[in-house]
């Protein structure tokens with residue numbers, strides 16, 4: 453396969469009328485949801501249903517027996533047919549595999565090794581950029597992959613770039629609704645290569661006989677002790693799931709949050725005060741509030757496993773036939789005035805339940821606590837700098853490529 457090292461992480465931008473139309477439609481999604489929340493909160497067209505109100509979004513996420521995650525087919529391609537808990541129903545296997553991974557991805561790691569490392573690396577990048585920095589790739593993606601790659605124990609494959617592999621597989625799994633054949637061709641090369649890379653790491657570590665205290669090292673120690681959930685296939689699939697499902701996302705949402713702060717000078721000033729006062733908790737309030745105005749995606753998909761009714765007993769109750777695709781619009785839920793006071797106001801003092809950034813219910817993000825602690829720290833050193841502003845021209849405004857944040861240049865003293 454052609455070496456990915458040194459290549460642009462994202463695929464070349466799509467051109468043509470279809471790409472233009474998609475970008476235009478995406479820009480109107482928040483307005484569309486706003487209208488739907490009022491006049492048709494549960495929209496059905498054919499076998500597709502869109503759920504837009506906060507209460508109904510939470511109801512669907514919580515009812516995982518009736519609304520299953522639809523990730524299995526593509527995950528099977530990525531994992532070579534080996535199961536990963538993201539695609540599972542609430543079964544003993546799901547419980548076993550998530551419980552196993554909680555033994556090796558430990559809450560204490562966040563404060564004891566990840567937070568300091570994220571802040572230190574971000575500070576290093578900001579200090580060395582001499583007052584002009586690109587946020588998506590040069591700051592957030594770099595910090596995320598360096599810190600989490602080392603934590604999981606997965607370095608770049610020889611001559612290749614893990615950021616490209618993980619981002620391509622993430623796009624295939626979560627942001628490829630039309631199943632682009634060109635992307636599939638890349639995945640057919642990258643997925644087996646990533647599996648072989650991790651198999652190789654497992655063999656090498658075992659042969660070395662030494663213990664490294666990272667997630668892979670801990671998995672191998674559990675395997676040696678015979679703890680259930682740690683066969684080589686399970687270890688590989690879990691590590692691949694983490695690498696593909698995790699690090700590609702901070703470079704999407706963190707620059708999006710900064711763009712929202714740059715649009716609101718008062719909010720930016722508040723975030724800067726929190727960063728300078730070393731108040732990580734308050735800084736997090738600013739970052740997650742900013743993310744609410746441009747979250748990860750408009751909605752998450754589910755497949756109805758049985759006939760059911762959403763919002764039963766209300767005037768908006770909607771029948772859902774078995775087999776329907778349900779889009780659970782968590783971005784819309786976070787703008788629902790029925791549950792969030794003044795949702796269009798930037799308010800860093802909101803309550804935790806007002807945010808659904810990391811899903812909800814059975815498949816709530818496995819990395820949620822990591823994200824809550826680490827995402828704000830990626831911007832903290834930058835926010836401490838005086839004179840933070842957009843770079844001149846268009847590069848000072850966040851650009852996107854499909855579902856991904858692409859570039860955002862800033863300047864500071």
Ligand code: HEM
Pocket residue numbers: 521537538539550693694697698699701702705748752753809810811812814815816817818819820822823827
């Ligand atoms: C900005 C960062 C992140 C965001 C916005 C995010 C978002 C999400 C969301 C929305 C889901 C739910 C998917 C669904 O219900 O359909 C999810 C699940 C998941 N996330 Fe994250 N995530 C992030 C980072 C991470 C990281 C760093 C990890 C690595 C540990 C991770 C691992 C997972 C896993 C394994 C699941 C599946 C959980 C399950 O099936 O029980 N995520 N994430």
